[in-house]
Amino acid sequence: MAKQKPENLQAAGAARPRQRKSLAKNRKAYHEYFVEDKFEAGVSLMGSEVKAVRRGDVSLDDSYIHLDKDGNPVWINGHIREYREANRLNHEPRRTRRLLLRQAEIAKIKTAVTRKGHTAIPLELYLDGPWIKLQLGLCRGKKSWDKREVLKERESKREIGRTIRKYVS
DSSP, rough: OOOOOTTTTTOEEEEEEOEEEEEEOHHHHHHHHEEEEEEEEEEEHHHHHHHHHHOOOEEOOOOOEEEEESSSSEESOOEEOOOOOGGGGGGOTTOOOEOOOOOHHHHHHHHHHSEEEEEEEEEEEETTTTHHHHOOOHEEOOOOOHHHHHHHHHHHHHHHHHHHHHHOO
């Protein structure tokens, strides 16, 4: 009589759901810009950069996405700290890095960036299984009064939550 497998075990070679681990977030972007659309892009990195990113030595502050002369998107001014163990094979911390996107996504970014007041900004760098991905957003700049309105809305939501908790408890 043949052994039967328990039903809760996965079959050999079955794909497991990928883990998503956030490595860096650009929280300032949500304060400075309205995020209208989001894209997921792969990042072309050197070996020492991959090691440093996995360790968490990365910053998205003051970085942005630009289209080079060939129309390919590149990540400019993103800081990945040097990986000390790489010695002479290390990378430059603020070099431009190529982004890997589909042609249709590149066309959307190109048309959006040409509009006045719009830009592409990295929002989050994360691990998606074994791959390092960059979530970039097509953003429109906020005016100072827009920021004040957002702060007022946030404060009113907090106040409503406090009063509800006060009377429910």
